[in-house]
Amino acid sequence: MEIRSTDREGFRLVYGKCYPVLVKICYHITYDMDVAEDLVQEAFERFYLKNMGFPSEDDAKYWLIRVAKNLALNHVRRSKREGAMVDKVKAAAVTKPSAGHDGERLLMEGETVKEVRAAIKALPENLRMVIILKEYGHLDYKAIGRVLGISEGNVKIRVHRARKKLEESLSGDEGYVY
């Protein structure tokens, strides 16, 4: 079914299908729910304003994932650049306990989540993106290949290598693996 991004029904259909995936991907690149929401909104705004036609739902989905992923990567790069400034401000402000859902969950599963994040952050970018799209976006190899512009075989290899590296860095604590 052809999708036009300015068509109300088409937009709603794509939004309903893609929103969770996009937020998950953006969240696992930025590790900030508010930022992820903003970026996904921005991606959908671009989607509408570009007024594009897509041969299928999947094509629209791949386009959106590509845009959202790039927005998130840019955000991370920018905040790294401005990181020094932000750190100063944070140091000046009174340290408050991490608020909301994120904070509570972090307290409960704190250590595991911390270790998983550290392991994922330690991956080189080409492996990290593939594993985020696979494990958190739950995309298949074909979709990952389309989003990243690489072959399915390449996706297969990268997923495998990323898992191997993650196993290595997480197996320090056997208790979590078994």
Add this chain to the structure above:
Amino acid sequence: MCIDEALLSTYLDGELKEPYKSQTEEHLSHCAACRARLEKLKALGQLLEADSIDEVELSRAKEKTAGILEGKFFVEGGKKPSFLRRRIEMGLGSMVTAAAGLVVVFIGGFVLFGSSRAQTSEIIPSYTVNADSANVHFVSSPQQGLDAYSLEEILSYLDSRGYNVDISLKGVQPIGQ
């Protein structure tokens, strides 16, 4: 022979094609070591799942953003947001570059167009300054300054006007005094 790690990872993702898929299953049915490796891979996936977004949180975000987008694009009789109302994100670097660019354009505009009457009137027809190189004159010219006269000429002029000027070099005394 046991199954390759990469093959196992592909099998776990359900992306292994026939006949490899049934061969792998057949092997797994009698090889405990490979089953253990598969379980380990599955455990890794579950471990990664520990860091996932709460579903309630996700649907709240979905509703919220849907509301914003519907309001922006699909409200009855609503218009597309104008260029000015769109959020423009800019880093510090690009902001500095843009500012510098504006300054260059501003000054460059004056350099290129500001001095020529013809072009100024072309750009702003109602407002033309009568200030091109044809009718602008230097107020002071080098011919009228003191530099144009020698020291003797200045002295004799002052002498003729009745001034008694004594000129000496600082720190140098005439001989015999």
